[in-house]
Amino acid sequence: MTNQDHELIEAWRAVANAKLTEYRRQCWRLAHLVRQGTIDRTAAVERLYEIAIAHALVRALGDDRVQAIIAEAFADADFRPMDAEVA
Numbered sequence: 001m002t003n004q005d006h007e008l009i010e011a012w013r014a015v016a017n018a019k020l021t022e023y024r025r026q027c028w029r030l031a032h033l034v035r036q037g038t039i040d041r042t043a044a045v046e047r048l049y050e051i052a053i054a055h056a057l058v059r060a061l062g063d064d065r066v067q068a069i070i071a072e073a074f075a076d077a078d079f080r081p082m083d084a085e086v087a
Contacts (some may be wrong), residue, residue, distance in 0.1 A: 005016065023048075023057055027073035034074065045070055 016083045030044040052066045 019055060020057065020061075023052065023055070024069055024073070026051070027070055035076075037041040041074065045074065 027048055030039065030048060033039045034044055035052045048070050049058075049066065058066050
């Protein structure tokens with residue numbers, strides 16, 4: 001591999017990693033807004049999946065990985081502590 005090849009591959013990886021990093025950040029940001037009640041969970045998850053398709057993340061990472069990234073961010077978005085039972 002030539003130095004040129006190495007540098008071009010590095011550029012490709014850097015952009016791909018930045019895209020993935022920002023995607024994760026947006027997943028967590030929207031999950032936070034869901035927890036606050038600012039936006040609807042279903043709308044947020046659907047839009048994040050659309051974004052992943054539009055930016056070729058589903059193609060590059062696979063459907064399961066993208067869904068896992070979303071699920072991680074939203075893991076406790078619907079968590080509601082149970083009311084204490086009164087005896």
